[in-house]
Amino acid sequence: MTETKVHDVIMVGAGPAALAAAVYTTREDIETLLFERGVVGGLAAVTDMVDNYPGFPDGIEGLTLAENLRKQAERFGAVIELGEVTNIAKEGKLLKLETTSGDMLAKTVLIATGSDYKKIGVPGEQEYYARGVHYCATCDGAFYRDKRLVVVGGGNSAVQESLFLTRYATHIDLLVRSELRASEVLQHDLQKMVDAGKITVHLQTATNEIVGEDNHVVKVVGTDNASGKKIEFPADGVFVFVGLKPNTEFLKNSAIELDEIGLVKTNEDLETNITGVFAAGDVRSGSTMQIATATGEGATAALRIREYLEGHKQTS
């Protein structure tokens, strides 16, 4: 079934980029529908404390920021629907979206589905998902008070979240496949925790298997790259921070151009190769995976969407 109604703009996703865009579009009386298949507020909503979102001198809890963004968008009339968009295609001058609520028509579309946590793909990872294997320290760290943890990864997130998890865990083994790639200040802070005996860093160490007993994780099996030796790390839980995966599977049958890692390509007006389809935030190739950047791009995308709908460039 296809709705006969033509929406001004349908936004795919309801994270910071889409919510910021929706504040702008709805304030300008552009009718705006957002589709969210997961959590309103996106990754911001599952972040403990956001220290660097400009405007909050002492930081703000991710969940509070997400709620603020939602309220602000809804205040001006944004409608958020829980459901999933499964394809986007041109339909004459309009865009047809296949969704879990049926087909829908829109004059413009904003793709703002963000990116998800990457998995390492080892035995036990799926089996113990959310009951021993985690990707969000804020959400699940507190379950490991006075427990022993393994963290997998060597980038900024892995180090930052390891530092955070020392609030709870008695000890953390940090398994780094090659070398640490975290920023200097993070490595400096990490060293303090190493010196304090809270974290042990294992460089050049592969993660091979997450092993459980009686329905809970008991250890992680790794390999020392140099010697090829197996090493066992006793652990009550595992946190994996090995990067992000763009949420663009739903575009695989569309004509929308993606880059080599699956992010949506746009021009500097944030428009994709399909006219009327825009992208903003963590899902956009060239974005920087920051909430500030996502909301900034959301604002810009909204202005471009208005121009597209009005059929001309704004002047002021």
Next chain:
Amino acid sequence: MTETKVHDVIMVGAGPAALAAAVYTTREDIETLLFERGVVGGLAAVTDMVDNYPGFPDGIEGLTLAENLRKQAERFGAVIELGEVTNIAKEGKLLKLETTSGDMLAKTVLIATGSDYKKIGVPGEQEYYARGVHYCATCDGAFYRDKRLVVVGGGNSAVQESLFLTRYATHIDLLVRSELRASEVLQHDLQKMVDAGKITVHLQTATNEIVGEDNHVVKVVGTDNASGKKIEFPADGVFVFVGLKPNTEFLKNSAIELDEIGLVKTNEDLETNITGVFAAGDVRSGSTMQIATATGEGATAALRIREYLEGHKQTS
């Protein structure tokens, strides 16, 4: 005199773009000095209520937002110096800045000087500046309670600020050189005020002179484009909203490339044609004159500055 100290980054300006960038750079232990010749917080600081900066569901006063941004940057160690940068040039691999505090050296520079209000350039405009002629309704509107005003301009700002000024003024004559170029929703709201007799819109009307008596404005003289007839508009004050002027005069002797209206050109990494010199916010060609966009670009610029200083691209 040239300081021998080499700064990690000198930011020219301390508006939302620079302050957001400074939050990011200082959190990463990048030593950061900001130069501000006017008001910390830039145009945000002289904006009444900011309704569309993402994260504040009921809006936030511009001055409060500016203060928040300043506090957040200073919390992590940003240093703000009052003074002016008068030129930027390459000095080997470094950058030399001529400033009112002497010459300074930096590894990187962020240009974030924003844009200023444009003047109309008619007799009386300069003479009655700030005592009858104004460019900021928030700052000076309250002086015109129960007074009669003229507003000059036809874009979004002119209409938006006219609507705001009806809080104070008994009547507003809006002089529009050609046609209204404001958004539909603004024109809709304007019509309500026209119907209520609060605002009279004069299309195709040139503004020729601001006339005063005894040290205060008494009228504005305009011309009806069609008939060529002079028209007099009695007024206690005049507000001018005819656009923005990029603050890039200080770059006129530099090699930094500007666009046709004087905005700084950058690539998608926000780097100018001079390596190590970046630009963000209202002064950047392609930016959208929104606080959200400025802070987003500030964050992005900071990440690019870090990469430049580290000599490689970040991965996570």
